[in-house]
Amino acid sequence: MAALTREETQNLIAEVLAIYPEKAKKDRAKHLMVNDRSLETAKKCITSNRKAVPGVMTIRGCAYAGSRGVCWGPIKDMIHISHGPVGCGMYSTMGRRHYMNGTTGADIFGTINVTSDFQERDIVFGGDKKLKAIIDELEKLFPLVKGYTIQSECPIGLIGDDIESVAKVKGAEIGKTIVPVRCEGFRGVSQSLGHHIANDSIRDWVLPTLDGDDSFETTPYDVNILADYNIGGDIWPSRMLLEEIGLRVISQVPGDGTLIEMQRSTKAKLNLLHCYRSMNYVSRHMEEKYGIPWMEYNLFGPTKIEASLRAIAERFDDQIKEGVERVLAKYKPQWQAVVDKYRPRLEGKKVMLYVGGLRPRHIIGAYEDLGMEVVGTGYEFAHNDDYDRTIKEMGDATLIYDDVTAYELDEFVKRLKPDLIGSGIKEKYQFQKMGFPFRQMHSWDYSGPYHGYDGFAIFARDMDMTLNNPCWKEIKAPWQRAAAPASVAA
Amino acid sequence: MPSVMVRRNEDGKLLFYVAKKDLEEVITAVERDTPEEWGGEVTLSDGETFYIDPISPPPTFPTTLRFKRVD
Numbered sequence: 001m002a003a004l005t006r007e008e009t010q011n012l013i014a015e016v017l018a019i020y021p022e023k024a025k026k027d028r029a030k031h032l033m034v035n036d037r038s039l040e041t042a043k044k045c046i047t048s049n050r051k052a053v054p055g056v057m058t059i060r061g062c063a064y065a066g067s068r069g070v071c072w073g074p075i076k077d078m079i080h081i082s083h084g085p086v087g088c089g090m091y092s093t094m095g096r097r098h099y100m101n102g103t104t105g106a107d108i109f110g111t112i113n114v115t116s117d118f119q120e121r122d123i124v125f126g127g128d129k130k131l132k133a134i135i136d137e138l139e140k141l142f143p144l145v146k147g148y149t150i151q152s153e154c155p156i157g158l159i160g161d162d163i164e165s166v167a168k169v170k171g172a173e174i175g176k177t178i179v180p181v182r183c184e185g186f187r188g189v190s191q192s193l194g195h196h197i198a199n200d201s202i203r204d205w206v207l208p209t210l211d212g213d214d215s216f217e218t219t220p221y222d223v224n225i226l227a228d229y230n231i232g233g234d235i236w237p238s239r240m241l242l243e244e245i246g247l248r249v250i251s252q253v254p255g256d257g258t259l260i261e262m263q264r265s266t267k268a269k270l271n272l273l274h275c276y277r278s279m280n281y282v283s284r285h286m287e288e289k290y291g292i293p294w295m296e297y298n299l300f301g302p303t304k305i306e307a308s309l310r311a312i313a314e315r316f317d318d319q320i321k322e323g324v325e326r327v328l329a330k331y332k333p334q335w336q337a338v339v340d341k342y343r344p345r346l347e348g349k350k351v352m353l354y355v356g357g358l359r360p361r362h363i364i365g366a367y368e369d370l371g372m373e374v375v376g377t378g379y380e381f382a383h384n385d386d387y388d389r390t391i392k393e394m395g396d397a398t399l400i401y402d403d404v405t406a407y408e409l410d411e412f413v414k415r416l417k418p419d420l421i422g423s424g425i426k427e428k429y430q431f432q433k434m435g436f437p438f439r440q441m442h443s444w445d446y447s448g449p450y451h452g453y454d455g456f457a458i459f460a461r462d463m464d465m466t467l468n469n470p471c472w473k474e475i476k477a478p479w480q481r482a483a484a485p486a487s488v489a490a
Numbered sequence: 491m492p493s494v495m496v497r498r499n500e501d502g503k504l505l506f507y508v509a510k511k512d513l514e515e516v517i518t519a520v521e522r523d524t525p526e527e528w529g530g531e532v533t534l535s536d537g538e539t540f541y542i543d544p545i546s547p548p549p550t551f552p553t554t555l556r557f558k559r560v561d
């Protein structure tokens with residue numbers, strides 16, 4: 001049961017929108033919906049992937065952020081050059097917490113930020129020469145680096161630099177992979193197009209490199225983990241589970257991944273796609289060109305893990321199916337203990353989410369395993385197909401919001417009064433000051449991993465720790481508390 | 491003339507996918523679907539129709555093809 005009835009939720013939307021001018025109201029109304037589980041597609045009820053209304057506060061990023069920060073950033077043995085002025089490099093400071101194993105400067109370079117720091121003269125005379133000089137310099141400083149990506153910031157597209165030719169010439173000269181990525185921030189309406197552009201660059205510059213080379217020994221159980229970004233170490237418990245059921249993970253793209261893994265990913269038997277939004281493009285390409293089928297899966301919480309592992313096993317023989325049953329039986333006591341411990345403390349609590357690519361729907365199951373209910377959810381940069389996948393996960397008459405504005409989210413929270421909010425750093429302090437327990441669900445709030453059984457235990461602990469923290473009782477000043485006990489005269 | 495990727499979904503039905511348009515719909519009817527050829531007018535689950543000159547022999551899916559919109 002949702003907190004509100006269908007009608008009440010509809011009224012809530014209308015009330016919140018009432019403050020907007022006519023045109024903005026009409027536009028924003030299309031991005032908000034009351035969930036109806038009987039729907040097959042979300043198309044008629046919610047509009048997504050559109051430009052934000054000027055003047056409202058959106059929390060989207062740009063295409064450069066989607067490529068540099070999200071899709072390419074975690075590839076650890078390459079250096080990703082932020083090509084353009086220095087400021088955009090903010091997206092590469094690893095605030096996202098995509099973890100990587102290795103030694104910086106030897107086999108990982110993810111913690112090193114490189115920018116071409118464009119100045120006026122580079123805008124006037126072009127930056128190609130500078131780009132070549134940077135690559136030469138990096139080759140001297142970090143000879144062990146496996147390759148480079150050139151991540152274009154806005155000015156590169158505006159002045160028409162030819163980064164593709166630099167990539168070709170320099171790549172041939174030093175004998176390494178150099179990938180030019182045309183992910184200028186002005187392309188598209190959000191970081192989502194950056195994912196697509198990054199996918200296309202992987203398709204064009206990385207995947208074909210091992211075409212016709214069969215020296216890599218394959219097995220019938222080879223899979224890729226696609227679009228798990230290893231936030232707080234997420235990919236490690238996922239990989240352990242997959243290996244335990246008998247599969248061989250030959251590449252992690254991109255979480256804690258390497259260039260050679262990316263290249264070898266074309267040799268797998270199945271693509272396991274974690275974040276559909278950000279890497280479905282390359283999965284579709286690999287299905288078409290290399291005949292590798294793909295499937296989505298979800299390793300948040302025991303219910304979804306069980307369903308996902310069984311679905312994965314369906315693609316393989318009995319050996320894997322037995323492996324899955326063995327693993328499910330093995331971990332049952334472990335997660336049951338977690339549920340027994342935390343469910344009584346969290347039962348019936350209401351959650352509101354507003355996150356990015358897959359979490360607004362993927363983590364619902366984990367909350368439900370703890371007896372909690374998600375009463376509102378939404379995406380920053382989703383497309384139609386993401387909402388199609390969300391309808392069935394959410395309860396009837398719950399609220400779904402696309403590219404929600406800061407004002408709308410504030411108002412929805414005030415009215416729905418959730419017991420916990422999960423969103424990003426930009427929302428965190430505002431809601432905490434309003435007295436709502438809050439978890440940062442992009443970077444797991446300096447915690448994680450949350451995937452797999454090991455992750456579920458951490459997830460449950462974190463939610464309990466936040467929600468039942470005694471500090472929330474102290475948010476209101478004593479004289480503002482309604483039912484404060486009469487003070488005893490001294 | 492959108493460039494369309496046609497692939498099979500889990501139930502074996504054909505899907506019509508246009509990345510740029512965010513369009514992914516099940517193909518409900520194909521005018522000519524025989525062992526010799528595939529194509530003609532194609533109807534999607536949302537009612538839209540597209541046209542492609544019949545291809546012979548039928549293509550293997552998934553594949554990318556160019557369709558024309560039928561109004």
Ligand code: SF4
Nearest residue numbers: 062064088153154185
């Ligand atoms: S929109 Fe352009 S200038 Fe702004 S951060 Fe993105 S790439 Fe840089």
